[in-house]
Amino acid sequence: MEVRTRAPGKIILSGEHAVVHGSTAVAGSIDLYTNVSLRISNSSDVDDGLLEFQLKDMGLAFSWKIQKIKETISELGFPLSSSAPSFSSESIKLFATLVEQQNIPEAKIGLAAGISAFLWLYTSIQGFKPATAVVTSDLPLGSGLGSSAAFCVSISAALLASSGALSSVSSHDGWLTLGESELELVNRWAFEGEKIIHGKPSGIDNTVSTFGNMIMFRSGKLTRIKPSMPLRMLVTNTKVGRNTKALVAGVSERACRHPEAMTAVFTAVDSISKELAAIIQSPASDMLAITEKEDKLEELMEMNQGLLQCMGVSHSSIETVLRTTLKYKLASKLTGAGGGGCVLTLLPALLSKTIVDKVIAELESCGFQCLVAAIGGKGIEIGFCGYS
The missing domain is CATH 3.30.230.10 (Ribosomal Protein S5; domain 2)
Structure with missing residues:
Protein backbone atom coordinates (compact mmCIF):
# COMPACT_ATOMS: atom_id res chain seq x y z
CA MET A 1 0.00 0.00 0.00
CA ILE A 225 -10.93 29.92 14.70
CA LYS A 226 -12.96 29.28 11.57
CA PRO A 227 -13.51 31.94 8.90
CA SER A 228 -17.07 32.65 7.77
CA MET A 229 -16.04 34.29 4.49
CA PRO A 230 -13.85 33.32 1.54
CA LEU A 231 -10.38 34.85 1.72
CA ARG A 232 -7.95 34.92 -1.17
CA MET A 233 -4.46 36.37 -1.13
CA LEU A 234 -1.74 37.04 -3.65
CA VAL A 235 1.45 35.82 -2.00
CA THR A 236 4.53 37.51 -3.44
CA ASN A 237 7.85 35.86 -2.68
CA THR A 238 10.52 38.57 -2.94
CA LYS A 239 13.18 35.82 -2.96
CA VAL A 240 15.20 37.97 -0.56
CA GLY A 241 16.61 35.78 2.21
CA ARG A 242 16.60 37.07 5.75
CA ASN A 243 17.93 36.25 9.19
CA THR A 244 14.84 35.76 11.36
CA LYS A 245 16.77 35.73 14.65
CA ALA A 246 18.51 39.01 13.77
CA LEU A 247 15.19 40.65 12.83
CA VAL A 248 13.53 39.52 16.07
CA ALA A 249 16.52 40.76 18.06
CA GLY A 250 16.39 44.11 16.22
CA VAL A 251 12.77 44.65 17.25
CA SER A 252 13.65 43.83 20.88
CA GLU A 253 16.57 46.27 20.81
CA ARG A 254 14.31 49.02 19.43
CA ALA A 255 11.80 48.25 22.20
CA CYS A 256 14.59 48.71 24.78
CA ARG A 257 15.61 52.06 23.27
CA HIS A 258 12.02 53.36 22.96
CA PRO A 259 9.97 51.43 25.54
CA GLU A 260 6.88 53.67 25.67
CA ALA A 261 6.59 54.13 21.91
CA MET A 262 7.13 50.45 21.12
CA THR A 263 4.70 49.36 23.84
CA ALA A 264 2.09 51.52 22.09
CA VAL A 265 3.00 49.87 18.77
CA PHE A 266 2.60 46.36 20.22
CA THR A 267 -0.71 47.32 21.86
CA ALA A 268 -1.99 48.64 18.52
CA VAL A 269 -1.00 45.41 16.77
CA ASP A 270 -2.85 43.41 19.44
CA SER A 271 -6.01 45.43 18.75
CA ILE A 272 -5.64 44.93 14.99
CA SER A 273 -5.28 41.15 15.38
CA LYS A 274 -8.35 40.88 17.60
CA GLU A 275 -10.48 43.03 15.28
CA LEU A 276 -9.27 41.11 12.22
CA ALA A 277 -10.19 37.77 13.85
CA ALA A 278 -13.63 39.10 14.80
CA ILE A 279 -14.31 40.30 11.23
CA ILE A 280 -13.21 37.01 9.69
CA GLN A 281 -15.50 35.02 12.01
CA SER A 282 -18.56 37.29 11.84
CA PRO A 283 -21.36 36.10 9.52
CA ALA A 284 -21.66 37.60 6.03
CA SER A 285 -25.11 37.12 4.51
CA ASP A 286 -24.43 38.45 1.01
CA MET A 287 -21.80 39.91 -1.30
CA LEU A 288 -22.36 43.43 0.03
CA ALA A 289 -21.55 42.24 3.56
CA ILE A 290 -18.45 40.43 2.29
CA THR A 291 -17.28 43.57 0.45
CA GLU A 292 -17.73 45.68 3.60
CA LYS A 293 -15.69 43.17 5.59
CA GLU A 294 -12.97 43.13 2.91
CA ASP A 295 -12.73 46.95 3.09
CA LYS A 296 -12.13 46.73 6.85
CA LEU A 297 -9.57 43.95 6.43
CA GLU A 298 -7.67 46.05 3.87
CA GLU A 299 -7.47 48.95 6.31
CA LEU A 300 -6.26 46.67 9.10
CA MET A 301 -3.60 45.15 6.83
CA GLU A 302 -2.34 48.63 5.88
CA MET A 303 -2.25 49.67 9.55
CA ASN A 304 -0.40 46.50 10.53
CA GLN A 305 2.15 47.08 7.75
CA GLY A 306 2.72 50.63 9.00
CA LEU A 307 3.40 49.31 12.48
CA LEU A 308 5.79 46.68 11.09
CA GLN A 309 7.66 49.54 9.42
CA CYS A 310 7.78 51.21 12.86
CA MET A 311 9.43 48.04 14.16
CA GLY A 312 12.10 48.28 11.46
CA VAL A 313 11.42 44.98 9.69
CA SER A 314 10.40 46.15 6.23
CA HIS A 315 12.79 46.03 3.26
CA SER A 316 13.19 47.73 -0.12
CA SER A 317 11.83 44.62 -1.89
CA ILE A 318 8.74 44.67 0.34
CA GLU A 319 8.24 48.39 -0.35
CA THR A 320 8.41 47.66 -4.10
CA VAL A 321 5.55 45.18 -3.73
CA LEU A 322 3.55 47.67 -1.64
CA ARG A 323 3.95 50.45 -4.23
CA THR A 324 3.04 48.14 -7.10
CA THR A 325 -0.15 46.76 -5.51
CA LEU A 326 -1.19 50.22 -4.26
CA LYS A 327 -1.32 51.39 -7.90
CA TYR A 328 -4.19 48.92 -8.33
CA LYS A 329 -5.81 50.05 -5.03
CA LEU A 330 -4.91 46.76 -3.32
CA ALA A 331 -3.77 46.45 0.30
CA SER A 332 -0.60 44.55 1.17
CA LYS A 333 1.57 43.70 4.17
CA LEU A 334 4.61 41.59 4.83
CA THR A 335 4.04 38.19 6.41
CA GLY A 336 6.43 36.48 8.80
CA ALA A 337 9.81 37.86 9.79
CA GLY A 338 10.06 40.58 7.13
CA GLY A 339 13.40 41.85 5.85
CA GLY A 340 12.46 40.20 2.54
CA GLY A 341 10.47 36.97 2.47
CA CYS A 342 6.82 37.16 1.40
CA VAL A 343 4.16 39.85 1.09
CA LEU A 344 0.38 39.33 1.26
CA THR A 345 -2.09 41.20 -0.93
CA LEU A 346 -5.81 40.79 -0.28
CA LEU A 347 -7.68 39.89 -3.48
CA PRO A 348 -11.32 41.01 -3.03
CA ALA A 349 -14.00 38.57 -4.14
CA LEU A 350 -15.20 40.91 -6.93
CA LEU A 351 -11.72 41.73 -8.23
CA SER A 352 -11.43 40.86 -11.93
CA LYS A 353 -8.96 38.26 -13.17
CA THR A 354 -7.65 40.86 -15.61
CA ILE A 355 -6.45 43.07 -12.73
CA VAL A 356 -4.93 40.10 -10.89
CA ASP A 357 -3.03 39.09 -14.03
CA LYS A 358 -1.73 42.65 -14.50
CA VAL A 359 -0.51 42.85 -10.91
CA ILE A 360 1.20 39.47 -11.16
CA ALA A 361 2.87 40.39 -14.46
CA GLU A 362 4.23 43.63 -13.00
CA LEU A 363 5.52 41.96 -9.85
CA GLU A 364 7.11 39.09 -11.76
CA SER A 365 8.87 41.61 -14.01
CA CYS A 366 10.67 42.73 -10.82
CA GLY A 367 11.97 39.18 -10.36
CA PHE A 368 9.43 38.19 -7.72
CA GLN A 369 7.47 34.91 -7.56
CA CYS A 370 3.67 35.21 -7.27
CA LEU A 371 1.28 32.59 -5.89
CA VAL A 372 -2.49 32.94 -5.48
CA ALA A 373 -3.77 31.17 -2.38
CA ALA A 374 -7.08 30.60 -0.61
CA ILE A 375 -6.80 31.15 3.14
CA GLY A 376 -8.18 29.05 5.98
CA GLY A 377 -8.84 25.73 4.28
CA LYS A 378 -8.30 22.13 5.33
Whole structure:
Protein backbone atom coordinates (compact mmCIF):
# COMPACT_ATOMS: atom_id res chain seq x y z
CA MET A 1 0.00 0.00 0.00
CA GLU A 2 1.15 3.49 -0.83
CA VAL A 3 0.20 6.25 1.61
CA ARG A 4 -0.12 9.80 0.27
CA THR A 5 -0.40 12.86 2.47
CA ARG A 6 -0.59 16.57 1.89
CA ALA A 7 -0.20 19.35 4.46
CA PRO A 8 -0.76 23.06 3.82
CA GLY A 9 1.61 25.95 4.37
CA LYS A 10 0.66 28.98 6.43
CA ILE A 11 0.65 32.74 6.45
CA ILE A 12 0.56 35.17 9.36
CA LEU A 13 -2.30 37.58 8.71
CA SER A 14 -1.39 39.92 11.56
CA GLY A 15 0.74 40.17 14.68
CA GLU A 16 4.18 38.98 13.55
CA HIS A 17 7.03 40.26 15.80
CA ALA A 18 4.55 41.88 18.20
CA VAL A 19 3.51 38.37 19.30
CA VAL A 20 6.98 37.95 20.85
CA HIS A 21 6.12 40.93 23.07
CA GLY A 22 2.75 39.63 24.27
CA SER A 23 0.45 40.74 21.44
CA THR A 24 -2.08 38.57 19.61
CA ALA A 25 -1.22 37.10 16.21
CA VAL A 26 -3.55 35.53 13.63
CA ALA A 27 -2.35 32.83 11.24
CA GLY A 28 -4.11 30.74 8.61
CA SER A 29 -3.51 27.79 6.33
CA ILE A 30 -3.08 28.30 2.58
CA ASP A 31 -3.97 25.91 -0.23
CA LEU A 32 -0.33 25.37 -1.20
CA TYR A 33 0.86 21.97 -0.06
CA THR A 34 3.78 19.72 0.76
CA ASN A 35 3.03 16.21 -0.52
CA VAL A 36 4.52 12.93 0.66
CA SER A 37 4.25 9.52 -0.95
CA LEU A 38 5.36 6.62 1.27
CA ARG A 39 5.78 2.97 0.34
CA ILE A 40 6.94 0.57 3.02
CA SER A 41 8.38 -2.75 1.89
CA ASN A 42 6.91 -6.03 3.11
CA SER A 43 10.16 -7.84 2.37
CA SER A 44 11.09 -10.45 4.95
CA ASP A 45 14.79 -9.76 4.36
CA VAL A 46 14.68 -6.43 6.21
CA ASP A 47 18.36 -6.05 7.02
CA ASP A 48 19.38 -6.07 3.35
CA GLY A 49 16.86 -3.36 2.47
CA LEU A 50 17.18 0.39 1.97
CA LEU A 51 15.46 3.45 3.34
CA GLU A 52 15.16 5.82 0.37
CA PHE A 53 14.28 9.51 0.63
CA GLN A 54 13.66 11.73 -2.40
CA LEU A 55 13.26 15.51 -2.54
CA LYS A 56 11.84 15.40 -6.04
CA ASP A 57 11.58 19.17 -6.71
CA MET A 58 15.30 19.55 -6.02
CA GLY A 59 16.40 16.46 -7.89
CA LEU A 60 17.94 15.03 -4.71
CA ALA A 61 17.78 11.41 -3.57
CA PHE A 62 19.31 9.80 -0.47
CA SER A 63 19.43 6.23 0.75
CA TRP A 64 20.66 4.34 3.79
CA LYS A 65 21.12 0.63 4.34
CA ILE A 66 18.72 -0.50 7.06
CA GLN A 67 21.53 -2.44 8.70
CA LYS A 68 23.65 0.73 8.85
CA ILE A 69 20.83 2.69 10.51
CA LYS A 70 20.40 -0.13 13.03
CA GLU A 71 24.08 -0.19 13.88
CA THR A 72 24.25 3.58 14.27
CA ILE A 73 21.29 4.05 16.60
CA SER A 74 21.00 0.60 18.19
CA GLU A 75 21.58 1.94 21.70
CA LEU A 76 18.58 4.29 21.47
CA GLY A 77 15.88 1.62 21.51
CA PHE A 78 13.85 2.40 18.36
CA PRO A 79 11.00 2.32 17.39
CA LEU A 80 9.50 4.50 20.12
CA SER A 81 5.99 4.82 21.49
CA SER A 82 3.34 6.28 19.16
CA SER A 83 2.57 8.98 21.74
CA ALA A 84 5.30 11.21 20.28
CA PRO A 85 8.16 11.29 22.77
CA SER A 86 10.71 14.09 22.80
CA PHE A 87 13.98 13.47 20.99
CA SER A 88 17.28 13.67 22.82
CA SER A 89 20.31 15.69 21.76
CA GLU A 90 22.26 12.41 21.83
CA SER A 91 19.92 10.80 19.30
CA ILE A 92 20.06 13.79 16.95
CA LYS A 93 23.87 13.66 16.93
CA LEU A 94 23.68 10.02 15.81
CA PHE A 95 21.17 10.83 13.07
CA ALA A 96 23.36 13.73 11.98
CA THR A 97 26.21 11.26 11.35
CA LEU A 98 23.89 9.31 9.01
CA VAL A 99 23.05 12.52 7.15
CA GLU A 100 26.70 13.54 6.90
CA GLN A 101 27.43 10.31 5.03
CA GLN A 102 25.21 11.51 2.18
CA ASN A 103 26.56 13.75 -0.55
CA ILE A 104 24.45 16.84 0.04
CA PRO A 105 25.45 19.62 -2.35
CA GLU A 106 27.10 22.56 -0.54
CA ALA A 107 24.35 24.91 -1.75
CA LYS A 108 21.72 22.64 -0.16
CA ILE A 109 23.50 21.96 3.15
CA GLY A 110 20.67 23.78 4.94
CA LEU A 111 18.50 20.74 4.22
CA ALA A 112 20.54 18.58 6.61
CA ALA A 113 18.36 19.33 9.67
CA GLY A 114 15.21 18.41 7.72
CA ILE A 115 16.74 15.12 6.61
CA SER A 116 17.70 14.39 10.25
CA ALA A 117 14.11 15.12 11.25
CA PHE A 118 12.86 12.67 8.61
CA LEU A 119 15.21 9.93 9.85
CA TRP A 120 14.23 10.49 13.47
CA LEU A 121 10.50 10.47 12.68
CA TYR A 122 10.83 7.41 10.44
CA THR A 123 12.75 5.21 12.87
CA SER A 124 10.73 6.46 15.87
CA ILE A 125 7.42 5.45 14.29
CA GLN A 126 8.30 2.68 11.83
CA GLY A 127 11.50 1.25 13.22
CA PHE A 128 13.74 -0.52 10.68
CA LYS A 129 11.59 -1.30 7.67
CA PRO A 130 12.82 -0.71 4.11
CA ALA A 131 10.81 2.07 2.47
CA THR A 132 10.72 4.83 -0.12
CA ALA A 133 9.49 8.33 0.75
CA VAL A 134 9.07 10.97 -1.96
CA VAL A 135 8.47 14.64 -1.12
CA THR A 136 7.17 17.37 -3.45
CA SER A 137 6.03 20.86 -2.48
CA ASP A 138 4.30 24.00 -3.75
CA LEU A 139 5.96 26.00 -0.97
CA PRO A 140 9.18 27.95 -1.51
CA LEU A 141 11.76 27.17 1.19
CA GLY A 142 12.73 29.74 3.80
CA SER A 143 10.13 32.29 2.72
CA GLY A 144 7.95 32.34 5.84
CA LEU A 145 5.19 30.13 4.43
CA GLY A 146 5.71 27.25 6.86
CA SER A 147 7.46 24.87 4.47
CA SER A 148 9.32 22.97 7.21
CA ALA A 149 6.16 22.52 9.28
CA ALA A 150 4.18 21.27 6.28
CA PHE A 151 7.05 18.83 5.65
CA CYS A 152 7.01 17.55 9.25
CA VAL A 153 3.21 17.28 9.35
CA SER A 154 3.01 15.44 6.03
CA ILE A 155 5.83 13.03 6.93
CA SER A 156 4.39 12.36 10.41
CA ALA A 157 0.91 11.67 9.04
CA ALA A 158 2.23 9.32 6.35
CA LEU A 159 4.25 7.34 8.87
CA LEU A 160 1.44 7.15 11.43
CA ALA A 161 -1.12 6.18 8.77
CA SER A 162 1.09 3.39 7.44
CA SER A 163 1.60 2.09 10.98
CA GLY A 164 -2.18 1.87 11.53
CA ALA A 165 -2.24 4.62 14.18
CA LEU A 166 -4.71 6.84 12.29
CA SER A 167 -8.32 6.42 11.22
CA SER A 168 -10.18 8.82 8.96
CA VAL A 169 -13.56 10.39 9.67
CA SER A 170 -14.62 11.78 6.28
CA SER A 171 -13.53 11.97 2.67
CA HIS A 172 -13.70 14.40 -0.24
CA ASP A 173 -12.09 14.48 -3.67
CA GLY A 174 -10.16 11.30 -2.88
CA TRP A 175 -8.66 12.70 0.33
CA LEU A 176 -9.45 11.53 3.87
CA THR A 177 -9.59 13.86 6.86
CA LEU A 178 -8.81 12.86 10.44
CA GLY A 179 -10.60 13.06 13.76
CA GLU A 180 -9.56 15.38 16.57
CA SER A 181 -7.47 12.87 18.53
CA GLU A 182 -5.65 11.70 15.38
CA LEU A 183 -4.88 15.32 14.44
CA GLU A 184 -3.50 15.93 17.94
CA LEU A 185 -1.23 12.89 17.52
CA VAL A 186 0.08 14.06 14.15
CA ASN A 187 0.66 17.54 15.58
CA ARG A 188 2.70 16.23 18.52
CA TRP A 189 5.01 14.26 16.23
CA ALA A 190 5.32 17.15 13.76
CA PHE A 191 6.25 19.55 16.56
CA GLU A 192 9.15 17.27 17.52
CA GLY A 193 10.31 17.35 13.89
CA GLU A 194 10.06 21.16 13.90
CA LYS A 195 12.21 21.29 17.04
CA ILE A 196 14.90 19.24 15.32
CA ILE A 197 14.90 21.72 12.42
CA HIS A 198 14.43 25.02 14.27
CA GLY A 199 15.43 24.48 17.89
CA LYS A 200 12.62 26.41 19.63
CA PRO A 201 9.64 26.81 17.29
CA SER A 202 6.45 28.43 18.57
CA GLY A 203 4.21 25.57 17.44
CA ILE A 204 2.08 27.93 15.34
CA ASP A 205 3.21 26.60 11.96
CA ASN A 206 2.71 22.90 12.64
CA THR A 207 -0.64 23.52 14.37
CA VAL A 208 -2.01 25.51 11.41
CA SER A 209 -0.67 22.91 8.96
CA THR A 210 -2.22 20.04 10.92
CA PHE A 211 -5.65 21.47 11.74
CA GLY A 212 -6.10 23.97 8.89
CA ASN A 213 -8.44 26.97 9.17
CA MET A 214 -6.96 29.75 11.32
CA ILE A 215 -5.62 30.30 14.80
CA MET A 216 -5.18 33.16 17.24
CA PHE A 217 -2.00 32.98 19.27
CA ARG A 218 -1.01 34.94 22.36
CA SER A 219 1.51 34.25 25.13
CA GLY A 220 1.77 30.57 24.28
CA LYS A 221 -1.99 29.99 24.04
CA LEU A 222 -3.46 28.85 20.72
CA THR A 223 -7.14 29.35 19.90
CA ARG A 224 -8.47 27.79 16.70
CA ILE A 225 -10.93 29.92 14.70
CA LYS A 226 -12.96 29.28 11.57
CA PRO A 227 -13.51 31.94 8.90
CA SER A 228 -17.07 32.65 7.77
CA MET A 229 -16.04 34.29 4.49
CA PRO A 230 -13.85 33.32 1.54
CA LEU A 231 -10.38 34.85 1.72
CA ARG A 232 -7.95 34.92 -1.17
CA MET A 233 -4.46 36.37 -1.13
CA LEU A 234 -1.74 37.04 -3.65
CA VAL A 235 1.45 35.82 -2.00
CA THR A 236 4.53 37.51 -3.44
CA ASN A 237 7.85 35.86 -2.68
CA THR A 238 10.52 38.57 -2.94
CA LYS A 239 13.18 35.82 -2.96
CA VAL A 240 15.20 37.97 -0.56
CA GLY A 241 16.61 35.78 2.21
CA ARG A 242 16.60 37.07 5.75
CA ASN A 243 17.93 36.25 9.19
CA THR A 244 14.84 35.76 11.36
CA LYS A 245 16.77 35.73 14.65
CA ALA A 246 18.51 39.01 13.77
CA LEU A 247 15.19 40.65 12.83
CA VAL A 248 13.53 39.52 16.07
CA ALA A 249 16.52 40.76 18.06
CA GLY A 250 16.39 44.11 16.22
CA VAL A 251 12.77 44.65 17.25
CA SER A 252 13.65 43.83 20.88
CA GLU A 253 16.57 46.27 20.81
CA ARG A 254 14.31 49.02 19.43
CA ALA A 255 11.80 48.25 22.20
CA CYS A 256 14.59 48.71 24.78
CA ARG A 257 15.61 52.06 23.27
CA HIS A 258 12.02 53.36 22.96
CA PRO A 259 9.97 51.43 25.54
CA GLU A 260 6.88 53.67 25.67
CA ALA A 261 6.59 54.13 21.91
CA MET A 262 7.13 50.45 21.12
CA THR A 263 4.70 49.36 23.84
CA ALA A 264 2.09 51.52 22.09
CA VAL A 265 3.00 49.87 18.77
CA PHE A 266 2.60 46.36 20.22
CA THR A 267 -0.71 47.32 21.86
CA ALA A 268 -1.99 48.64 18.52
CA VAL A 269 -1.00 45.41 16.77
CA ASP A 270 -2.85 43.41 19.44
CA SER A 271 -6.01 45.43 18.75
CA ILE A 272 -5.64 44.93 14.99
CA SER A 273 -5.28 41.15 15.38
CA LYS A 274 -8.35 40.88 17.60
CA GLU A 275 -10.48 43.03 15.28
CA LEU A 276 -9.27 41.11 12.22
CA ALA A 277 -10.19 37.77 13.85
CA ALA A 278 -13.63 39.10 14.80
CA ILE A 279 -14.31 40.30 11.23
CA ILE A 280 -13.21 37.01 9.69
CA GLN A 281 -15.50 35.02 12.01
CA SER A 282 -18.56 37.29 11.84
CA PRO A 283 -21.36 36.10 9.52
CA ALA A 284 -21.66 37.60 6.03
CA SER A 285 -25.11 37.12 4.51
CA ASP A 286 -24.43 38.45 1.01
CA MET A 287 -21.80 39.91 -1.30
CA LEU A 288 -22.36 43.43 0.03
CA ALA A 289 -21.55 42.24 3.56
CA ILE A 290 -18.45 40.43 2.29
CA THR A 291 -17.28 43.57 0.45
CA GLU A 292 -17.73 45.68 3.60
CA LYS A 293 -15.69 43.17 5.59
CA GLU A 294 -12.97 43.13 2.91
CA ASP A 295 -12.73 46.95 3.09
CA LYS A 296 -12.13 46.73 6.85
CA LEU A 297 -9.57 43.95 6.43
CA GLU A 298 -7.67 46.05 3.87
CA GLU A 299 -7.47 48.95 6.31
CA LEU A 300 -6.26 46.67 9.10
CA MET A 301 -3.60 45.15 6.83
CA GLU A 302 -2.34 48.63 5.88
CA MET A 303 -2.25 49.67 9.55
CA ASN A 304 -0.40 46.50 10.53
CA GLN A 305 2.15 47.08 7.75
CA GLY A 306 2.72 50.63 9.00
CA LEU A 307 3.40 49.31 12.48
CA LEU A 308 5.79 46.68 11.09
CA GLN A 309 7.66 49.54 9.42
CA CYS A 310 7.78 51.21 12.86
CA MET A 311 9.43 48.04 14.16
CA GLY A 312 12.10 48.28 11.46
CA VAL A 313 11.42 44.98 9.69
CA SER A 314 10.40 46.15 6.23
CA HIS A 315 12.79 46.03 3.26
CA SER A 316 13.19 47.73 -0.12
CA SER A 317 11.83 44.62 -1.89
CA ILE A 318 8.74 44.67 0.34
CA GLU A 319 8.24 48.39 -0.35
CA THR A 320 8.41 47.66 -4.10
CA VAL A 321 5.55 45.18 -3.73
CA LEU A 322 3.55 47.67 -1.64
CA ARG A 323 3.95 50.45 -4.23
CA THR A 324 3.04 48.14 -7.10
CA THR A 325 -0.15 46.76 -5.51
CA LEU A 326 -1.19 50.22 -4.26
CA LYS A 327 -1.32 51.39 -7.90
CA TYR A 328 -4.19 48.92 -8.33
CA LYS A 329 -5.81 50.05 -5.03
CA LEU A 330 -4.91 46.76 -3.32
CA ALA A 331 -3.77 46.45 0.30
CA SER A 332 -0.60 44.55 1.17
CA LYS A 333 1.57 43.70 4.17
CA LEU A 334 4.61 41.59 4.83
CA THR A 335 4.04 38.19 6.41
CA GLY A 336 6.43 36.48 8.80
CA ALA A 337 9.81 37.86 9.79
CA GLY A 338 10.06 40.58 7.13
CA GLY A 339 13.40 41.85 5.85
CA GLY A 340 12.46 40.20 2.54
CA GLY A 341 10.47 36.97 2.47
CA CYS A 342 6.82 37.16 1.40
CA VAL A 343 4.16 39.85 1.09
CA LEU A 344 0.38 39.33 1.26
CA THR A 345 -2.09 41.20 -0.93
CA LEU A 346 -5.81 40.79 -0.28
CA LEU A 347 -7.68 39.89 -3.48
CA PRO A 348 -11.32 41.01 -3.03
CA ALA A 349 -14.00 38.57 -4.14
CA LEU A 350 -15.20 40.91 -6.93
CA LEU A 351 -11.72 41.73 -8.23
CA SER A 352 -11.43 40.86 -11.93
CA LYS A 353 -8.96 38.26 -13.17
CA THR A 354 -7.65 40.86 -15.61
CA ILE A 355 -6.45 43.07 -12.73
CA VAL A 356 -4.93 40.10 -10.89
CA ASP A 357 -3.03 39.09 -14.03
CA LYS A 358 -1.73 42.65 -14.50
CA VAL A 359 -0.51 42.85 -10.91
CA ILE A 360 1.20 39.47 -11.16
CA ALA A 361 2.87 40.39 -14.46
CA GLU A 362 4.23 43.63 -13.00
CA LEU A 363 5.52 41.96 -9.85
CA GLU A 364 7.11 39.09 -11.76
CA SER A 365 8.87 41.61 -14.01
CA CYS A 366 10.67 42.73 -10.82
CA GLY A 367 11.97 39.18 -10.36
CA PHE A 368 9.43 38.19 -7.72
CA GLN A 369 7.47 34.91 -7.56
CA CYS A 370 3.67 35.21 -7.27
CA LEU A 371 1.28 32.59 -5.89
CA VAL A 372 -2.49 32.94 -5.48
CA ALA A 373 -3.77 31.17 -2.38
CA ALA A 374 -7.08 30.60 -0.61
CA ILE A 375 -6.80 31.15 3.14
CA GLY A 376 -8.18 29.05 5.98
CA GLY A 377 -8.84 25.73 4.28
CA LYS A 378 -8.30 22.13 5.33
CA GLY A 379 -5.29 20.84 7.25
CA ILE A 380 -3.52 17.50 6.81
CA GLU A 381 -5.21 15.02 4.45
CA ILE A 382 -4.44 11.38 3.66
CA GLY A 383 -4.95 9.07 0.70
CA PHE A 384 -4.27 5.38 0.11
CA CYS A 385 -3.71 3.49 -3.12
CA GLY A 386 -2.60 -0.04 -3.90
CA TYR A 387 0.30 -0.90 -6.18
CA SER A 388 1.55 -4.13 -7.68
